[in-house]
Amino acid sequence: MEFEVKCSACSQSSPNLLYFKCPSCGQPLNAQLHLNFEVKKIRKKNYTVWRYAKFFPYVKETEIATSLGEGWTPLIEYSNNVYFKLENLNPTGSFKDRGSTTLISTLQMPIKKAGGYVAEDSSGNAGASMAAYAARAGLKAKIYVPENVSGPKFDQIKFYGAEVVKVFGTRSKIAEEAQKPEKGKYYVGHILHPLFRDGIRSLAYEMAEQLGWRVPERVYLPVSAGTLLLGVMEGFKHLVKSGVLESMPKIVACQTRQVSPLYHSLKALTYAPPETVTSIADALVSVNPPLLNLMLKDLRESDGDAVMVEEAEIFDAFMELAGKGFFVEPSSAVAFAAYKKQLKNNEISKEDMIVIVLTGTGLKTTLRPS
Numbered sequence: 624m625e626f627e628v629k630c631s632a633c634s635q636s637s638p639n640l641l642y643f644k645c646p647s648c649g650q651p652l653n654a655q656l657h658l659n660f661e662v663k664k665i666r667k668k669n670y671t672v673w674r675y676a677k678f679f680p681y682v683k684e685t686e687i688a689t690s691l692g693e694g695w696t697p698l699i700e701y702s703n704n705v706y707f708k709l710e711n712l713n714p715t716g717s718f719k720d721r722g723s724t725t726l727i728s729t730l731q732m733p734i735k736k737a738g739g740y741v742a743e744d745s746s747g748n749a750g751a752s753m754a755a756y757a758a759r760a761g762l763k764a765k766i767y768v769p770e771n772v773s774g775p776k777f778d779q780i781k782f783y784g785a786e787v788v789k790v791f792g793t794r795s796k797i798a799e800e801a802q803k804p805e806k807g808k809y810y811v812g813h814i815l816h817p818l819f820r821d822g823i824r825s826l827a828y829e830m831a832e833q834l835g836w837r838v839p840e841r842v843y844l845p846v847s848a849g850t851l852l853l854g855v856m857e858g859f860k861h862l863v864k865s866g867v868l869e870s871m872p873k874i875v876a877c878q879t880r881q882v883s884p885l886y887h888s889l890k891a892l893t894y895a896p897p898e899t900v901t902s903i904a905d906a907l908v909s910v911n912p913p914l915l916n917l918m919l920k921d922l923r924e925s926d927g928d929a930v931m932v933e934e935a936e937i938f939d940a941f942m943e944l945a946g947k948g949f950f951v952e953p954s955s956a957v958a959f960a961a962y963k964k965q966l967k968n969n970e971i972s973k974e975d976m977i978v979i980v981l982t983g984t985g986l987k988t989t990l991r992p993s
């Protein structure tokens with residue numbers, strides 16, 4: 624068996640790829656690959672996520688068609704030994720397209736055959752991505768968003784033709800609404816569905832390949848619900864286990880003060896979430912992420928780190944990036960702000976090879992220039 628989906632808590636195998644949580648105990652499911660990464664199996668002439676198709680064995684070659692050209696985003700040297708991975712250049716403007724392409728490619732046929740549609744809950748980027756890939760596959764999509772969803776993200780979802788449901792209440796309340804059974808509804812929420820998270824593995828493969836299979840000292844990622852963090856760690860772990868890389872980079876989870884449950888847990892501090900999240904990093908909203916324990920376990924096992932940044936630091940990082948020509952969303956600037964903070968505090972050296980993942984485009988921001 625090349626691949627299976629198992630419960631992260633009770634280890635029971637999931638009998639159906641449509642499931643988004645363990646049918647026995649309700650805990651999150653994990654995709655597990657029993658197949659080594661081999662450089663010679665890369666489809667060298669394919670410049671999308673699907674250059675790594677061999678390592679996503681659950682997607683049949685003929686169904687890879689649900690692609691919008693996601694992945695193989697540029698990795699560019701920003702300054703000496705500091706690289707940016709430009710995930711803002713994905714088809715819908717964020718890294719989420721990596722998960723949407725694996726998820727929709729795999730599930731579109733069974734959902735179509737059942738005459739169903741996909742449902743997703745999102746603060747914006749994942750909803751836009753899922754709506755786009757559903758449109759590409761000819762599937763109906765229903766996207767549940769917070770009532771304060773950013774205008775440009777809301778519009779983007781609508782333009783893709785999805786039905787949008789605004790929900791009042793916390794992030795957990797929105798997920799609850801999206802999961803409520805309705806006729807024909809297939810909930811494929813990006814946070815819980817293991818095949819979404821699994822697509823993010825491709826990001827680690829790309830960073831490693833684009834660096835000539837060298838291991839960076841640190842990789843900085845903004846963290847909210849944890850799909851990016853868990854997916855990237857899974858990819859690097861796979862490369863190490865397969866003997867392609869000698870070791871894991873130190874993965875640095877970057878959070879805002881308002882939304883920092885992982886940072887606080889890792890440092891054994893008490894976290895008191897705000898009543899409402901008002902950070903300019905509006906894609907980072909998970910104050911109570913269902914994947915928190917998985918993130919903690921992975922970060923600890925791989926000797927990762929976490930950094931918390933303040934609103935002023937995020938804004939300065941956003942402006943500095945824009946001032947150098949990198950127009951990314953404030954949530955992406957959180958990772959750059961965290962890198963700057965560690966550099967300033969002498970926690971890293973100028974010689975270290977660093978990769979900072981710029982997760983989403985600035986074109987969706989609601990900030991106005993002064």
Ligand SMILES: [Zn+2]
Nearest residue numbers: 630633645648
């Ligand atoms: Zn279970």
